[in-house]
Amino acid sequence: MTRATTVRAVLAAAVLLVSVLITLTMSPRLGLDLQGGTRMVLQAEDSDTAKADRESTDRTLEVLRRRIDSLGVTEPTLTRSGEDRIIVELPDVQDPRKAAEVIGKTAQLTFHAVQGPGEPAADAAGKGLTLPDEQGRELALGPAALSGAGVKEASASFDAQQGAGWTVSLDFHKDAGRDWTRLTGEAACHPVQDERRRVAIVLDQRVISSPQVSPTVACDTGLPSGSTQITGSFSADEARELALLIEGGALPVPVEIVEQRTVGPTLGAAAIDASARAALIGAAATALFITVVYRLFGALAAVALGAYGVISYAALVALGVTLTLPGLAGFVLAIGMAVDANVLVFERAREEYAGRPGKSLRSSLTAGFKGAWSAVADSNVTTLIAAGLLFFLGSGPVKGFGVTLAIGVLASMFSALVIARALTEIAARSRFVADFRGVNGIAIPGRVRTWLNRRDPQLMRFPRRWLTVSAVLIAVAVAGIVVRGVNFGVEFTGGRLVEYSTSRPVDVETARSALAGAGFGDAEVTTAGAGDISVRTGDLDNDDEHALRAALAAEGGETTKVRDELIGPSLGDELRRNALIALAIAVLVQLGYLAIRFRWTFAVASVGALVHDVIILIGTFAWLGRTVDGIFLAALLTVIGYSVNDSVVVFDRVRELWAKARRKPLAEVANRAVLQTVPRTVNTGMGALFILTALAVLGGDSLEDFALALLIGIVVGTYSSVMTAVPAALLLERTSKVPPPARTRAPRARQGAGRRDPHDNGARV
Numbered sequence: 001m002t003r004a005t006t007v008r009a010v011l012a013a014a015v016l017l018v019s020v021l022i023t024l025t026m027s028p029r030l031g032l033d034l035q036g037g038t039r040m041v042l043q044a045e046d047s048d049t050a051k052a053d054r055e056s057t058d059r060t061l062e063v064l065r066r067r068i069d070s071l072g073v074t075e076p077t078l079t080r081s082g083e084d085r086i087i088v089e090l091p092d093v094q095d096p097r098k099a100a101e102v103i104g105k106t107a108q109l110t111f112h113a114v115q116g117p118g119e120p121a122a123d124a125a126g127k128g129l130t131l132p133d134e135q136g137r138e139l140a141l142g143p144a145a146l147s148g149a150g151v152k153e154a155s156a157s158f159d160a161q162q163g164a165g166w167t168v169s170l171d172f173h174k175d176a177g178r179d180w181t182r183l184t185g186e187a188a189c190h191p192v193q194d195e196r197r198r199v200a201i202v203l204d205q206r207v208i209s210s211p212q213v214s215p216t217v218a219c220d221t222g223l224p225s226g227s228t229q230i231t232g233s234f235s236a237d238e239a240r241e242l243a244l245l246i247e248g249g250a251l252p253v254p255v256e257i258v259e260q261r262t263v264g265p266t267l268g269a270a271a272i273d274a275s276a277r278a279a280l281i282g283a284a285a286t287a288l289f290i291t292v293v294y295r296l297f298g299a300l301a302a303v304a305l306g307a308y309g310v311i312s313y314a315a316l317v318a319l320g321v322t323l324t325l326p327g328l329a330g331f332v333l334a335i336g337m338a339v340d341a342n343v344l345v346f347e348r349a350r351e352e353y354a355g356r357p358g359k360s361l362r363s364s365l366t367a368g369f370k371g372a373w374s375a376v377a378d379s380n381v382t383t384l385i386a387a388g389l390l391f392f393l394g395s396g397p398v399k400g401f402g403v404t405l406a407i408g409v410l411a412s413m414f415s416a417l418v419i420a421r422a423l424t425e426i427a428a429r430s431r432f433v434a435d436f437r438g439v440n441g442i443a444i445p446g447r448v449r450t451w452l453n454r455r456d457p458q459l460m461r462f463p464r465r466w467l468t469v470s471a472v473l474i475a476v477a478v479a480g481i482v483v484r485g486v487n488f489g490v491e492f493t494g495g496r497l498v499e500y501s502t503s504r505p506v507d508v509e510t511a512r513s514a515l516a517g518a519g520f521g522d523a524e525v526t527t528a529g530a531g532d533i534s535v536r537t538g539d540l541d542n543d544d545e546h547a548l549r550a551a552l553a554a555e556g557g558e559t560t561k562v563r564d565e566l567i568g569p570s571l572g573d574e575l576r577r578n579a580l581i582a583l584a585i586a587v588l589v590q591l592g593y594l595a596i597r598f599r600w601t602f603a604v605a606s607v608g609a610l611v612h613d614v615i616i617l618i619g620t621f622a623w624l625g626r627t628v629d630g631i632f633l634a635a636l637l638t639v640i641g642y643s644v645n646d647s648v649v650v651f652d653r654v655r656e657l658w659a660k661a662r663r664k665p666l667a668e669v670a671n672r673a674v675l676q677t678v679p680r681t682v683n684t685g686m687g688a689l690f691i692l693t694a695l696a697v698l699g700g701d702s703l704e705d706f707a708l709a710l711l712i713g714i715v716v717g718t719y720s721s722v723m724t725a726v727p728a729a730l731l732l733e734r735t736s737k738v739p740p741p742a743r744t745r746a747p748r749a750r751q752g753a754g755r756r757d758p759h760d761n762g763a764r765v
Helices: 003-025 054-070 097-103 176-185 238-252 263-318 325-337 339-355 361-393 397-429 432-433 449-457 463-483 509-516 542-556 570-597 599-625 632-659 666-698 701-723 725-733
Strands: 037-044 076-080 085-091 109-116 130-133 136-146 153-161 165-172 197-202 207-209 229-235 255-263 495-502 525-529 535-536 558-566
Touching: 003 263, 003 397, 037 054, 037 097, 054 085, 054 109, 054 238, 076 701, 085 136, 085 361, 097 207, 109 176, 136 153, 136 176, 136 229, 153 238, 165 238, 207 238, 207 463, 229 238, 255 701, 263 325, 263 339, 263 397, 263 666, 325 397, 325 701, 339 361, 361 397, 361 432, 361 570, 361 632, 397 432, 397 632, 432 542, 449 666, 463 701, 463 725, 495 525, 495 570, 509 535, 535 542, 542 558, 558 725, 570 599, 570 632, 599 632, 599 725, 632 701, 632 725, 666 701, 666 725
Parallel strands: none
Antiparallel strands: 037 085, 037 255, 076 085, 109 136, 109 197, 130 136, 153 165, 165 229, 197 207, 255 558, 495 535, 495 558, 525 535
């Protein structure tokens, strides 16, 4: 083996070994749509005493964390999103009413005099209470002397001069400062070490601190507002947390639930099983297909494809990526797209072998990897751009899809350019593989290529005809959008969508009548697959949802909530706006990248084909009455990446051939480039179609629309990259004054350089 092949083999073995260890020792982090639970997005709002900014939102988040811990939820997740949003994920919580009640309350921070230990000495009004202090000892507390709204500022600091360590300083507003002085003055009238000399700070019925008034403070004198310090054996984190809790309670920020999703655990388990079946069947079909087409080298690519699956899964687990349902679909989809690089290399190697008689198999394979590198890099960059847009502009599960897609693209490049290359180069050194053309799969041209070479169709002779066909398709799609309208999901319109599973079958009309009788006459009722009932309404709170479920249970028996999505109108408007921004940025970024890498005419033509695909996909969904939601947006942006991917491959070949034959008419060059890349396009498309068909058929209702959108997008994108982008580029080039691309030549000193194949004696006829 050559040194380069040895390095690739060792690197591939090392990465694969680490991936296997990670797969066997670590478990994936499942999103709520796979493990079941409730996800809420809270919008912080301005109040009379606080502005909803990053700082106040962080305080609110910490208070909410304490409250949710009191619910006993296992491993809840709370994170701030942007400046004023909080994302709360509650695994295994199927009824969000209790959580919503606790979360929605404004933080209650109060200051109390300690009346002594033991049982409470409740006053006549019943305002006294007993709570455990920080050490768990019961304290009898008097009524609240002042509330947290009076706290102006609370900060943690390290007192090195007095040796007090970490302390928490309090500063009160004017009126509250007088109440604080009175409270501490009364406490100071009791002896030192007496429980009644303490002051209890209570947050949401929990004592967070109960300091004793310093012995230096005289009776009825009290502590002034600006010089109050809470001391104790605090660590830095404990002092900061205490200050954050006090100030967070002092500056309560009202929160509104703008998004709420609840998924039953059975739906998540079914989605995982369905996706696993689709992945196995689709991957097996893809592996069988490339093995039949490329024989031994195809089988080696299938082995690399299996390695890709292990590596990408290990990367997801090691990075702690939350695997959501769209992310799982993205992982499965990337298996089909991972074949693309191998197909590009093998088709290029076939061209090298057939175009240069006497060239060895190993040399053809090496030339195939070198010749395909440009197209592989550009096509994967465009897909990474789409994945980046999904992550930065998407929300919730769509972000997970973007991360999964990006990891899949990077893993697929490693699989094709390192693992598959090492395996095929080792195999190519075998005399048996090199001598028997029917074994290696490279020495045979393939049926599609043979048919095209024999017929030599002049597809680009009349480019306007193809553009006319594309224009007709766009017109039909626009008619669907205008006539049928786009069925936006609740993510874009706001409202609530709930799916129920009933123990007895309930038809739509019966369910609609039952809901109308319960006061939900405006609810939109449809079937959700497998006999489930889907209910979509505008304004529906958690109590109304409970009543709605009871009305269905009267007809269908035991009724289980399978899925629950609540989107506030403000968030719906924002998501719709972000979707348009994502599409606009996707178009502009792809245009800029292609203009830099190619010619402006090629860039404009590719983006025109991209817009063509977007319109047709949306129009098709409009005609079919399918829902356009966040998952559809993920599919749409993926189609954009795929469409540009195909166009890049074609234009990369046009650029290469045109540079070699600058005097030939561009239409002739483009026609030859199209015919040379059609086998790659067909074989790559088949790999993706196997996976998507398996997802559409076996992936269940939750993945059906996603897979359908990608199926339509890939078919339309494959067509447009050849029959729309190339004809458009030909027409644009007629007005362009930019000269043809220059041919890249190797330096003279390196021409003819390279080590001869040991099976090649150098003789030529």
